Amino acid sequence: xxxxxxxxxxxxxxxxxxxxxxxxxxxxxxxxxxxxxxxxxxxxxxxxxx
Numbered sequence: 001x002x003x004x005x006x007x008x009x010x011x012x013x014x015x016x017x018x019x020x021x022x023x024x025x026x027x028x029x030x031x032x033x034x035x036x037x038x039x040x041x042x043x044x045x046x047x048x049x050x
Contacts, residue, residue, distance in 0.1 A: 003027045 005011040006027060044050045 003030050 006024075041050070
């Protein structure tokens with residue numbers, strides 16, 4: 001959500017996070033929900049391994 005606000009709305013990092021640069025960096029490195037790796041246990045269950 002933070003990355004989307006930064007990229008699409010131009011919300012400055014200090015306005016969104018206060019003065020936390022580490023949170024801003026985390027938001028820039030975040031992957032979109034559809035690109036994230038799933039829960040390893042759920043993946044194993046889907047494959048029938050558990």
